[in-house]
Amino acid sequence: MFTWIKCYGGRRYEKLVELWGKAKELVKGNVVTKVVDEMWTYLYKNTRAFYRWIFTCYVYTTLGLLVLFSVRDRDERTFNEILKYLPQGWVSDDYNVYFSLRNHTVVKFVNPNESSHSSLRDRFVRFKRATKAVNRSLERIKYSIALVFW
Secondary structure, three states, rough: OHOOOOOOOOHHHHHHHHHHHHHHHHOOOOEEEEEEEEEEEEOOOOOOOEEEEEEEEEEOOOEEEEEEEEEEOHHHHHHHHHHHOEEEOOOOOHHHHHHHOOOEEEEOOOHHHHHHHHHHHOOHHHOOOOOOOOEEEHHHHHHHHHHHHH
């Protein structure tokens, strides 16, 4: 199972990153809104659990929907991985990383993102809290998410 995730998820993740690189030019002038939110999971190494955060960004355009995500610590560096692809004009909850943004709108619930986070937890037992199934690498987390979003 993990070989399959590494093989197919890895390919899909590479294609997503390639698409994200082209995203600025593809959606230029067509962006309606960008909604960003974060969820936590954990990475388990050497009998210790390390919390990792998954930032997801839904970009609604007149051309369709683009989904970006980043996995790391819950800090500005992780969010900047998304920000470099699509700067300016965001909708988010009131987490302090987002306050440095221009054209930032705060909402209480970020529904599309919360829905995708719930879906990830339903599809992959490794994203649920307090389970025996665990993520052992950042790559496995990224590849698993790419399988869902591709």
